Amino acid sequence: MDLGISGKTALVFGGSRGMGRACALQLAREGVAVTIAARNPQTLEQAAAEISRETGIGVGWVSADLTLDTGREAALAACPHPDILINNADGPMPGDFRNWSHDDWIAALDSMMLGPIDMIRRVVDGMIERRFGRIVNIVSRSVKAPHAELGLSNGARAGLIGFVSGLARQTVRHNVTINNLLPGAFATDAQARHIRGMLEDTGKTFEQLWDERGRASPAGRYGQPEELGALCAYVCSAQASYMTAQNILLDGGGYPGTY
DSSP, X not given: OOOSXXXXXXXXXXXXXXXHHXXXXXXXXXTOEEEEEESOHHHHHHXXXXXXXXXXXXXXXXXOOTTSHHXXXXXXXXXXXXXXXXXXXXXXXXXXXXXXXXXXXXXXXXXXXXXXXXXXXXXXXXXXXXXXXXXXXXOOGGGTSOOGXXXXXXXXXXXXXXXXXXXXXXXXXXXXXXXXXXXXXXXXXXXXXHHHTTHHHXXXXXXXXHHHHHHHSTTSSOBOHHHHHHHHHHHTSXXXXXXXXXXXEESTTOOOSOO
């Protein structure tokens, strides 16, 4: 299928590794001019070079922290008028809410709610003027099936989804859609970091928890980043113009509900 986005521009946060990189790769395969943004220049430069070699599309990169105003400005200086915005940020380590300070909550909100909302604010009017825009927030299944140890993520990501739900219904008539992808357990560095944060409470080894978590899915395995990347590319496509304000699960059937 020709997704109809060749020649568009995309700004992908967290695009140097994991699910963000998979989104950047798939968009580049579709002929999109991609700029990836993250904090580490070394991993960014390497990812941009590898994606460029694989796709034949030159991929730009910028060292930019989504949580900081200066980081968001730097990202837009590198990609001033994105047709596609992918908001993607790692969640904090698991923990007990009794131990989280006010600063912990503010950091979570800056990363997973306020930073993404400010990026949307900065790009959405330009998308409306050009009559094309696709905004995709990579969130988490935990907003539908919360885990107690992920309270910082549950709260901040749910706030982003709540905000988007109203805005997306205002922009869709201008061919600007806003949707959220809700991945479950994926084989990424972020998943490994999550599991390491749980080791002390379980008394198990990393290998034991990693294996158990993968096998616990009805699919019997972890999701692969490229699976989410392919879904993201479709959500950004011309054909997806009637889909907005949706929270799309990709979790191997892990969520137990009907709705």
